Amino acid sequence: MAEGLAAVRSALMRKNLNVDANEWRNSVALTGHVSSWEQYMEAGYAAAGKGYEAVVNDLTVEGVVPFKPSMPEPQNPIDPDxxxxxxxxxxxxxxxxxxxxxxxxxxxxxxxxxxxxxxxxxxxxxxxxxxxxxxxxxxxxxxxxxxxxxxxxxxxxxxxxxxxEWPGMLMLFSNPWQRAFLPAIWQRIKQNEVCGVEFWNRQRVFKMEPNITADQHGGVFLPDxxxxxxxxxxxxxxxxxxxxxxxxxxxxxxxxxxxxxxxxxxxxxxxxxxxxxxxxxxxxxxxxxxxxxxxxxxxxxHGRKGTAAILDRKVGHTQRTILSQPRFASHSHTKGGGLVPTIDGNLLLGPTAVEVPEREDYSTNASALEFVFDHHLKLNKSLKRSDIITYFSGVRACxxxxxxxxxxxxxxxxxxxxxxxxxxxxxxxxxxxxxxxxxxxxxxxxxxxxxxxxxxxxxxxxxxPPDLRGMSLEERAALIRRNPSYGRIICRCECISEGEILNTIHSLVPVQSLDGIKRRARAGMGRCQGGFCTPLLLEIMAREQQINIAEICKSGGHSEIALQPTKNAAVDCASEGAGSAALALSAANNSRRQEDYNAG
Amino acid sequence: MPVKKQWDVVVIGAGPAGLAAAIAACDSGADVCIIEREKKPGGVLKQCIHDGFGLIRFGERLSGPEYAYRYHQMVSERGIPVISETYLLGITKNQTDGKFLLQMQNSADSIFILEARAVVAATGCRERTARQVFIHGDRPAGILTAGTAQYIVNIQGFLPTRRCVILGSGDIGLIMARRLTLEGAEVEGVYEIKPEPSGLTRNIQQCLTDFEIPLHLSATVLAVHGKRRVESVVIGKVDQSGQPITGTERTVPCDALILSVGLIPENEIIEPLGVEMDRKTGGPIVDQNMMTSLDGLFACGNAVHVNDLVDYVSESGQTAGKAAAAYANVQQQRGLLSERRTVSARRLINIQAAGNMHYIVPQRLDLAHHVGADDGADNCAAFYFRSRVRANSALLRISAGKTLLEERRYAVVRPPEMERITLNLADLNHICSPDWNDLPGQSRLIKAELVSVSEGGDSANDNG
CATH class of the missing domain: 3.50.50.60 (FAD/NAD(P)-binding domain)
Structure with a gap:
C-alpha cells in the first residue's frame, strides 16, 4: 500500500493542499486544516482511486463547524429488554x-x-x-x-x-458534433447491458416530442x-x-x-x-x-445538494419522455438533470448538483433555481416560469x-x-x-x-389501499358507495378524497404530520400548495387521532401549524364535549377501511 | 332523494358570484341549481368577518357572513337547490345538442352526471403561494397565505402566529394584520415589494395606520430561516426593478410569514373546454353577457378577474345568470321545435385596452345579443377596468373607429382600485353599422384608452 500512499501524497501536493495522508486499515485518511469546502472536496477526490478502498476525509475546514444529525423531540422509552x-x-x-x-x-x-x-x-x-x-x-x-x-x-x-411507468429517456444532442460521441455511447451501452436503446434523428425526435426545442440534433432513446x-x-x-x-x-x-x-x-x-x-x-x-x-x-x-422544481399538472401532457441534454464530455458527478415527467402527471426540472457541508441543508436559493430554469425549461418550448408550483432540495450521500x-x-x-x-x-x-x-x-x-x-x-x-387514480369511473363510483369517505374531496387541486387521507393516517406505518399526508396521499401537492386543504387536513387529523389541532405538526419536532386557540375559542374549547362522537366516527371509518383493503 | 339530473342552468360555486347568478337565472324563469364543494354556501365570505361589504348592493356596511346570508336567503326563498359537498370532476360539451355534461362526485350519490343547457362558472380565485413569488431559504411550518391564516383564525379559532411578518399589501393581508393584532399577536410589519401599496386606501388606514402597524414599501422577504418552525425572515429593500439592494438586509425574528401577494382566478375546470383566456386578468375572455368564447358557458366574479369589492362580484354574477337563462331558454325552444339551425351567431367586437389601461372587462361586445342588467338600464353594459399606474389625473376615452363613445376624467386612478363605467349600447349599434363592419379587422374594434396627465410610479398588479 505504500505506493498508494505516495500517489495520494503527490496528488495532494500537486493541488497545493497542505494535507497529511495516512493509511487506516484499507483506507487512506486525510488530516489537516483547509481554508474552504472546495479544498476539502478537492483533497477527497485527489486521494480517491489510488489503490485504497476508500477515503476517510477528516480535514477541518475554516469556518465550518461539523454538522450533527438532527435529533427528534423527546420520546417515550423503549422496553429495556x-x-x-x-x-x-x-x-x-x-x-x-x-x-x-x-x-x-x-x-x-x-x-x-x-x-x-x-x-x-x-x-x-x-x-x-x-x-x-x-x-x-x-x-x-x-x-x-x-x-x-x-x-x-x-x-x-x-x-x-x-x-x-416507463416513459423512457431521450438524451438530446445539442450540437451536431456531439454525435461524435455515438461510438462511445454505443460502447457504454454494450458494457452496461442497457436494453433497447435507439438512436433517433431530428425528425423522429420532433415526431415523438412535438413541443421540444428546435435546438436539438437527434438523440439517444433509452426505453428502460x-x-x-x-x-x-x-x-x-x-x-x-x-x-x-x-x-x-x-x-x-x-x-x-x-x-x-x-x-x-x-x-x-x-x-x-x-x-x-x-x-x-x-x-x-x-x-x-x-x-x-x-x-x-x-x-x-459528503453531501451533494440537488434542487428541483415542479411544474403544474396542466403542462404535464406536453411531453412524453424524460428529456435531458447531457454534457457528454464533462466529468461532473451528475447526469445533468433534465425535464422529467413525474408519476403524478407533473413535470420536474433538475436537479442541480452542489457540494454542501451541511448534510441536512434542504434550503433553496435563487441561483440554484435559475440554473434549473436556464438549463431545462427551454427543452420544452410550451413551458413558462409561471408554471412552477414548487421547488425543493435534497442532499445526496456521496x-x-x-x-x-x-x-x-x-x-x-x-x-x-x-x-x-x-x-x-x-x-x-x-x-x-x-x-x-x-x-x-x-x-x-x-x-x-x-x-x-x-x-x-x-x-x-x-x-x-385503493389507488383511485388508476380506477375507471365505475370502479371509483362502486368504491364510494362502499365507503363514502372516498366521495368527499379534500384536496381540490389534486382531487384527493378523505378516504385516501384516512388511509395514510391508519396505515401500517401511520402518518404523523401534514407533510406525511402530502407525500403519501398528495393532498396539498397541487397548485394552491395546501392553501385550501391545510385547515381541512388539520380537522381530519385532530378527529382521527383525537388530539387538539394545535398539536398537529407540519413535519417533525415543534412544527405545529396552529399555536393556540384565539381569545373566544379558548372559552368554547373548555366546554366542548365532542370527543366521544369523534371516537365513534373514527371507529366506523376504520372498519370500512379494513373492508376496502380486503376488497383491493 | 336522488339529485335531479337535467337543468337549464348549472352554476358552479356558491360564493357571492354564483349565488347572484342563480338568483338572476331563476328570476328569468330558468330551472337552475348550484353545485358547491364546501358544506355551506358563501364561499370565502364565510371567513371574512370584518365589515365593509354591501355598500353598493345594500347601502349598508355588512360583514362577509351577513352579506352571504342575505344572498343565501334569496336563494332559499326561491327554492334553488344548492348541491353542496359535491365536487365537479370535469365538464364536456355535447357537440350535437350543445348541452353540457358535468361529471360530479360526492359521498351520498358517488359519481353522477348533471346535464345543463347553460353553465355559469363562478369558481372564484386562489391565493398566489410563497413558491410562486420565489421565496427561498428553509421551508418550515409558519409560512402561509393570508386566506389560510384567516380560515384558521376565524373559522377554526386558532392563532397560527404570535409574531409575524406580512409580505404583500393586498387587502387580505391588511385585514389579517388587524385581525391578528386584535387577537393578541404582534405584526412586526407589512412589506410590499412595489413602491405603492396593493390594497385599498381605506384598508391601509383602518387596518395598518389605526393600529400603528408599519408598512414598508419597496421592501421584500429575501429568505426564511427555521428548521421546524419559522425562526426569522430576512428583509431587504429593493430597487426600482425589484432587485434587492445589498447592504439593506435585516433579520426579523418571527414565527410566521404571512403572504398576501395576489390572487389568481381559478379556471382549471373550464380550461380543457378550450375557452379563450385573457393573459392579463388570468380569467376567460367574456362578452358583456359574461359569456366566454364557448357558447353557453358563462363566467363571473373573481374567476373572470379579481374584483376589489364583492358588490361588483355579485353584479357580474347577476348579469351572467340572467344571460345564461336567456341562452338556455332559446336552446330549449329550439329543442321543442326540433330545429337544427344553429343559435344565431354572436356578432363580437373586441375591446382593446390601450394607454395606461391595464385591462378592461368585458373584453368583447356581442352586438347581436344583449341581455342587459335588471336596473332598468337595459341598453347599458357595465365595464370594469384597472389602471396600470397610479395617476393623479387621468382621462378615459372609449372610441369605436373614429367615433368617441365616452370620455371621462378621473381625479385619481390606482391599480388596486377597480373602476366601473357603463356604456349605452344603443349608440354602438348605430356606429357599428354594416359599413363599419367592412373595415379591416384591425380597425374594427373598440378602443378603451386611459391617458394620464400626471403619473406616479409604475405599479401594475391584480391584487384584490
Missing part, C-alpha cells in the same frame, strides 16, 4: 427495502428512523427516476446494482401496489427509464415489512453502539438500548457517522469513490453497510436490499450460531 435479530438503521428507500427483504426470513426485524416518517430525506427529495444503467461507470457496484435493480423494478412495484413516486415506494416497502412482522420505530435516532470484542451487542438510541443480532447501516447522509459508532468509519460521506458501499464490515462481525447510496440508488434499491439482506442473515447466523430459516408466511404483496 427489547431485542431484534436485525436492526436496520435508516428509513429511506434502501433501509425500508432491506427491512422488507429481511422479513423473508424467520427473524425479528426493526427499522429505526430518526425522523417522524419514512422517506423524509433523500428518498423524498429526488426526481423519482428509475435510471437505466447508462451513466454508471462500467464494472462499478453502481453499475451492477443499477442493472439488476432496474430489471427487478416492475415486479417490485407490482407486488407493492405502487404506480410505475422509469418513473415512480420515491416516497410512496419507500412507505410501501415499509408497510409490506410491517405486514410481514417487522417493527418500524420512528423518531428513533441511533447515538452509538455497545460493543463486545468485534460485535455490536446493543444499539444506543434516544429511547434507550436495543439489543441486536445484526445491524444494518442504511443511514444515508449519516452512514459514515453510524459506521464510526462501531469504530468502522473507513469511508466518508463517497469520494462515487460508488456504493455494500458489504459486511471487515472488522465488526455483525454490521452490514449499505452506504454511499446516491443516484441511481432508487433504481438499485430492490437489488441492494436483496444482497444486503443475505449478507445480514449470514452474519446473524454466524454470530448467533444457528441456522436462519425462511419465513414461511412471508407475503411479498402489500395490502395496498
Amino acid at each position: 427489547t431485542y431484534f435479530d436485525a436492526v436496520v438503521i435508516g428509513g429511506g428507500v434502501i433501509g425500508s427495502a432491506i427491512a422488507r427483504e429481511l422479513t423473508r426470513w424467520d427473524i425479528t426485524v426493526a427499522l429505526l428512523e430518526k425522523e417522524n416518517d419514512l422517506a423524509m430525506q433523500t428518498s423524498s427529495r429526488n426526481d423519482g427516476m428509475v435510471h437505466p444503467p447508462f451513466a454508471v461507470t462500467p464494472g462499478s457496484k453502481k453499475a451492477h446494482y443499477n442493472q439488476r435493480g432496474n430489471k427487478m423494478f416492475a415486479q417490485t412495484a407490482r407486488e407493492l401496489g405502487v404506480s410505475l 427509464s422509469g418513473i415512480v413516486s420515491p416516497y410512496q415506494l419507500t412507505v410501501a416497502f415499509g408497510e409490506n415489512a410491517v405486514q410481514n412482522g417487522a417493527t418500524v420505530l420512528l423518531n428513533t435516532v441511533v447515538t452509538g453502539f455497545q460493543m463486545e470484542h468485534n460485535r455490536i451487542t446493543h444499539v444506543c438510541t434516544n429511547r434507550g438500548l436495543i439489543q441486536a443480532g445484526v445491524v444494518i447501516n442504511a443511514a444515508g447522509v449519516w452512514s459514515d457517522v453510524v459506521a464510526g459508532y462501531a469504530n468502522d468509519r473507513f469511508f466518508t460521506i 463517497t469520494f469513490e462515487e460508488d456504493f458501499v455494500i458489504k459486511t464490515s471487515d472488522y465488526v462481525a455483525n454490521l452490514v453497510h449499505a452506504a454511499g447510496i446516491q443516484s441511481p440508488g432508487l433504481a438499485s434499491s430492490p437489488a441492494i436490499a436483496q444482497d444486503v439482506a443475505l449478507l445480514a442473515v449470514k452474519a446473524l447466523a454466524a454470530v448467533a450460531g444457528r441456522a436462519i430459516q425462511p419465513n414461511a408466511a412471508f407475503d411479498p404483496c402489500r395490502k395496498a
